[in-house]
Amino acid sequence: MNEKQLVANALFAVLSDSLTLEEITSLIERPKSSELGDLAFPAFRLAKELKKAPQMIAADLAEQINKEGFEKVEATGPYVNFFLDKTATAKGVLAEVLEAGADYGSEDLGHGGNVPIDLSAPNIAKPFSIGHLRSTVIGDAIAKIHEKLGYNPIKINHLGDWGKQFGLLITAYKKYGDEATIMANPIDELLKLYVQINAEAKEDPAVDEEGRQWFLKMEQGDEEALRIWKWFSDVSLIEFNRIYGKLGIEFDFFTGESFYSDKMDAIVDDLDAKGLLHESKGALIVDLEKYNLNPALIKKTDGATLYITRDLATAVYRKKTFDFVKSLYVVGGEQSNHFMQLKAVLKEAGYDWSDDMTHVSFGMVTQGGKKFSTRKGHVVKLEMALDEAVTRAQQQIAEKNPDLANKEEVAHQVGVGAVKFFDLKTDRKNGYDFDLDEMVSFEGETGPYVQYAHARIQSILRKATATADASNLSEVATDPEAWEIIKALKDFPNIVKRAAEQYEPSVIAKYAISLAQAFNKYYAHVRVLEENAGLTGRLALIQATAIVLKEALRLLGVAAPDTM
Template identity: 80%
Template sequence: MNEKQLVSQALSKTLDGVLEVEQIAAIIEKPKSSDLGDLAFPAFQLAKVLRKSPQAIATEIAEKIDSTGFEKVLAVGPYVNFFLDKNSTATQVIHDVIAKGKHYGDEQTGAGRNVPVDMSAPNIAKPFSIGHLRSTVIGDSIAKIYEKLGYNPVKINHLGDWGKQFGLLITAYKKYGDEATITANPIDELLKLYVQINAEAKENPAVDEEGREWFLKMEQGDEEALRIWKWFSDVSLIEFNRIYDKLDVTFDYFTGESFYSDKMDAIVEDLENKNLLHESKGALIVDLEKYNLNPALIKKTDGATLYITRDLATAVYRKKTFDFVKSLYVVGGEQTNHFKQLKAVLKEAGYDWSDDMVHIPFGMVTQGGKKFSTRKGHVVKLEMALDEAVDRAEKQIEEKNPNLANKVEVAKQVGVGAVKFYDLKTDRKNGYDFDLDEMVSFEGETGPYVQYAHARIQSILRKAEQKVNLEEVPVVVSDSEAWEIVKFLKEFPNTVKRAADNYEPSLIAKYAISLAQAFNKYYAHVRILEKNDELASRLALISATAVVLKESLRLLGVAAPENM
């Protein structure tokens, strides 16, 4: 029984059926200050029923209530404030954490149901830049969070491998490209071609038209067009997979836009059969006026398809294949209107399951306040940034702990973890400015700070000579710092649920920072290894803290080194 249930049941008995347990639980609050207790019941709602002032009702409840399980119950104005029995609460929470280990906070809400997660989705033939980091790490973290709640996440890398930009790239290759040069350094050389051809197409409509023609050839199955496109795709995936290995991110499927190229005719035919397609200036559209949206352009005048055509085919395929309970799209906020149109077209076509599709937008990563742009050649390659972060972490480890046995591996965990954590601690809808100095710092609200707290606990536990079964140790809360940790540990399962409900890994990251800060405060005020009657209790407390810190980091895709 959790503390809210404990309070609700005690109040229900005292109120003698005036409010049901569920109604009481719904209005219980947390006081603004811990000095006012751990939970509070506002008596305002009972004033009309009992015909008394809320203050009088609160006083009566505090006098009558069975305070078993509580340190004390006080009336403070119109509130009944409950102070939990710290020792029994701490013992219950810490034993639960230690017994369950990494499974603390697990639930079976998802009942094994499928949740496709559309994530990462870099464009082939272009560098994997810092701009692709957010979708990759946010999607990976959300998948881990949903798995913890009993769902079956299906991670899909919906590669940008189809569309007019590839027609333009083929145009550039035919005009200026050299196979040997590209083979030696594929992504950099393809980027040069892409930047050059886009600049030309902007000035010369004939170049733009040539790009359209090559893409149309791709769609019509032209052998030469598809051969060149496939080569671009293959060399790009080799580069991408190396970066995914560094990030420790895996996928269940690499099914990009091209996978759905032979599935689009069926969706277009379906829209036509349902009388949803209308001609407009030679193109085919779906009218979305009733949704206050612009028409959805399904086919251009030359018969070429668009993102939305492919995304319609993708959505139908995923529903048929996975029978999803939710289908998540971790895609930048600039695509919000696109997803509104996508869902509206599916709704018009009678696919009510479109309500289960969720666009999870996020803010941009900038550098020096400026947006990255592949077209203009303003790109910071993610791999270079990761390597630089690892180098900086290695230098810091060399300064602080030069004799660390596995410092190369730890530097990788710290450097890469720092980049991922910094991204994930940012509220998803906000952007941030890329700053390696700040990311890799061992101080402040960073990944290394949390990792170091975990490593410090492991060091203390190794030094402890007392070997006891920590699941059976009665926990004694002798100071406010220990109680603060207990309250954080108790809150972890709820934090995981809120992160899932809001598709917001930053809630886990901020929680991890707060728990690490609470531990460091405890470490500064308490002699943990002092040999007295409470030593085992203190070891149990910090062991549980290490478990939850490690699991919090795991949900963010960040390693928790044992030594740093």
């Protein structure tokens, strides 16, 4: 039982005539100062029913509540403040963490239910840029968090490998491309062609029309169009897989938009059979006025399909294939209207399982406040950024610990981890400005800071002459800084659940920073290895801290080196 449940149950025993257990739980707060207790219940909600001032209600509740499990329960103004029994709590928490190890915080909430997660999805024939980082690492973290809670995440890389842009790229290749030049440096050369042709298409409608015609040939199965497109795809995947290797991220399926090209007719026919398709200026649409949305354009006047046509086929395929309990799309916030239309069309077609689809949106990564744009050639390649981060980590390790045995491996873990952690500590709906200096710093709220706290604990444990013992905690239970760590460790299972419910890895990243800070504060004033009666209890405290720090980092896809 967690501390919030303990308090809620104690309150419910005397408030069952006025509030439900769920209502009580939702009202419980954490006081701003630990001097006011560990948890608090505000009595304002009861004033009208009980016809008493909140201060009087709080005072009465403090008298009536069973104090078992609490050091004390007291009223302060309109609040009932609960002080947990520190010794009992510390023993329970540390024993549980040490016994469970990395499984601490795991729970079978999902009962093995399938959760396809659409993530990463870079466009073939374009650089894997910093702009693709967010979908990749947020989706991977959400998968790990759901797996810890008993779901079966299915990571799908829905590659951007279909659409008019490939018709334009074929146009550029036919006009200016050279096979040998492209083979020598595929992505850079294809990017040059893409930027050039987009600039031309903007000025010359004939060029734009030529690109449209090449894409139409792709859709109609033209041999030459598909051969060139397949070549673009193959050379791109070689590049992408190298970057995924550096990130330490794997996928269950690489099924891009093209995978659904032969599955679109069925969904279009289905919409037509249900009387949902209407002609508008030669195109086919689904009217979504009742949802306060613009019409969904299903087919253009020339019969070409759009993103939404392919995404409708994708959604139906995933439901049939995986019978998902929920289906997640980790895609930028600028696509929110698209996903609202997608769900609305499915709903209109009678697919009520569309309620189980969630667009996990996120804000943009910028540089110098400016948006990245492949069309305009303004990109920062992710691989270059990762390599630079590793180089900077190597420099810091050379300064701080030049004799480190496995410095190259650690530098990779720190550098790549820094980039991933910086992204994930940002609330996903917010964006951030890309800054390597800030990312790779060992100071401040960064990945290396958390990793260093874990490595420092491992160093202490290697030097210890005793073994951790969670039964000897008299010193730990009375230390204010140790108590802050205990409370944080106790909260970890709730943190994992909250991160899953909100699809928000930043909840775990911020927790890891807070726990590392709590450890460093404790370490600054306590001689952990001092040979006295409290040694084994202190070792239990820091060992449990290391276990949870490592697991929090793992859920974010970040390694926790034992030495740094």
